[in-house]
Each structure stands twice: as C-alpha cells, then as structure tokens.
Amino acid sequence: MREHIRRPGRRTVLLAAALAALLIWGAAALGGDFFRSVSAALVQDLTPIRLSDTDQGIVMSVQSVTEKDGAFHVRIALRDELGDRLREGADLFDVYRSGIRRAVSLTCEPLGFDAGTGSSDLIVVIRPEDSRDLEGEKFTLSVTQLMLGQTVTETVLTVDWGNLPRDHAAMRRKVNQLGWTDGYKPAAFEDGTALLLQPGSLDLPAAPGVTLTAAGFLENRLRLQLRFDGHSPYDQEALTLTAPDGTAYRACAFLYTQAEEGTVYRDAVYDVTPEALTDCVLSGRFATGGQLLQGDWQITFRLDS
Numbered sequence: 001m002r003e004h005i006r007r008p009g010r011r012t013v014l015l016a017a018a019l020a021a022l023l024i025w026g027a028a029a030l031g032g033d034f035f036r037s038v039s040a041a042l043v044q045d046l047t048p049i050r051l052s053d054t055d056q057g058i059v060m061s062v063q064s065v066t067e068k069d070g071a072f073h074v075r076i077a078l079r080d081e082l083g084d085r086l087r088e089g090a091d092l093f094d095v096y097r098s099g100i101r102r103a104v105s106l107t108c109e110p111l112g113f114d115a116g117t118g119s120s121d122l123i124v125v126i127r128p129e130d131s132r133d134l135e136g137e138k139f140t141l142s143v144t145q146l147m148l149g150q151t152v153t154e155t156v157l158t159v160d161w162g163n164l165p166r167d168h169a170a171m172r173r174k175v176n177q178l179g180w181t182d183g184y185k186p187a188a189f190e191d192g193t194a195l196l197l198q199p200g201s202l203d204l205p206a207a208p209g210v211t212l213t214a215a216g217f218l219e220n221r222l223r224l225q226l227r228f229d230g231h232s233p234y235d236q237e238a239l240t241l242t243a244p245d246g247t248a249y250r251a252c253a254f255l256y257t258q259a260e261e262g263t264v265y266r267d268a269v270y271d272v273t274p275e276a277l278t279d280c281v282l283s284g285r286f287a288t289g290g291q292l293l294q295g296d297w298q299i300t301f302r303l304d305s
Helices: 010-028 032-046
Strands: 052-055 058-068 071-080 090-098 104-114 119-128 138-148 151-157 170-174 177-180 193-197 204-207 210-218 221-229 236-242 248-250 253-260 263-270 281-288 291-302
Touching: 058 291, 090 104, 090 119, 151 204, 170 253, 193 210, 193 221, 193 253, 193 263, 204 281, 221 236, 236 263
Parallel strands: none
Antiparallel strands: 052 058, 052 291, 058 071, 071 119, 090 138, 104 119, 138 291, 151 281, 170 193, 177 253, 204 210, 210 221, 221 263, 236 248, 236 281, 253 263
C-alpha cells in the first residue's frame, strides 16, 4: 500500500493546536475523567494518517488492511536500512495502542523474512472486545521494542494422561514470578515460597533449551512443568491442551522458580479434570533466544476493509 501524504501548512497546524487547547481547557473544567476521555479522543482525531515510520534504521510500514469476521488484519512490513538484522526474523515485542475509543485486543503473527523484498512481515489482528464494528476508526499502533532473531519452535508432545499422578510429588521453592487469570490464584506462603511439581516424572524435549520435566495433579489442578536451560527473560512459551471436540484448555496460572544461574522451572496450571484430559493433544509454541532493539515507531491508519 502506497500513499502520498499532504502535510499541513504552518497556519493549519497553529489553528488545530489552538482548537485542541481550547477544547482540552474546557474539558478540564468539567472533571478529570471527562478531561482524559475527551483529550484522548481529540488527540486521536488530530493525529494525521502516517503509514510508515523509521527509527534505529528500521522502517515500519502498513502494507494492507483487511476485515475478516469482525476483526481487522493489518499486514506490516519491517525493512532494515542499515544491514540484515531482520534476516533471522522479527516480532513486535512491546506493543501498545493509543487513542482508540473502545477496548480492543491485539495479537501479532510473524510471517518471517522475505529475501525477495528484504523485509520481515507481520500480521497484527485488531479485534473489538464488544460487538460494535471498528469500521472507519483511526488507529495508532505504537511500538517501543522489536524482538530480533528468536528461534520459534512449534511441537506436539505425547503424554500418557491415564498414568498421571493424582497427587504429584511437590517441592517448596522460592517463587520469582507468579501470575494468574480467570480468578484462580495458586496458594503461596508468607515467606514467598509455593509448591511446585518435583521434576523428574517426565523428560520430554520441547524446544532448544526447553524440556517438559513433570506433569500431574497438585492442589486438585493439572500442572505441566517446563525447565528452561540458559533461560532468557525474553523467552516466551505456550502449552495448549486441545480436546477431540476442539475445546482448548490454556493455563490459568503460572509459577516460576530459578534453580540455578540460567535454569528456570515454570509450572503452568490448568483447570481441567482427569476425565476431560483423556485424548487431549498437548501442543506447544516456544520463542527462545533473540535480542531486543529499543526504538519508537508509531503508525496511524484507518480500519477500512
């Protein structure tokens, strides 16, 4: 997608700035919440369409916008003007949006490096969190970190669900990180420790430097344990259980503990019964290694199908 942008003259910019200041001053007099709502919407309305931006020698540009099943799929190209830093792949590591008036969810799927064009492409999916249409909305996507050169591994792991321990052996360890969703929070002790699976009931390689070391029930919930050797804070992983009827079970909680320098254990907790677990397929997606590139990229476009 190529577009020639006509830049506003000095008088137009001054007039827009004066109008923005007048409206923001009036909104502030009516209260903080109203001020924040009006000013955010106003800033987005005054933000010009900008289909490409460059920082750190990396050009980020919008190639196309298409609509499918109520979500907008935005194809974005990254091109390196200074070398071949994108050859091993690139992803949007830190992404935030600005100015859109309704809650949306964002997902990003790297498409890999295209040697023909010299660019690394991605698909960003923008989906409303309500039933209303996003058609015609102006959207600003801001990125401050790119992840370069990560190794992505997708695999299916074979586990004998029928022989899983119903009360798996546990170890009490200092927890470096604990996260949860869906209202379930794993129990933790006052000293910052918690119960994790005792490693050793499994030994299944999942990805370079990643091993499935234990699986079983603890505190009435299924846990799957991964060991990361040479763990990087940028490593990302996801284990998903899929039933024959297509039902997907994703982790509702995580517990991380560091055993030694560079080795991390992660327990993922799943709200699934032993009966529902039968015939489930365990699939994993792992992104390991890589390096961060700090920058500031902002692109603004309309969600027009």
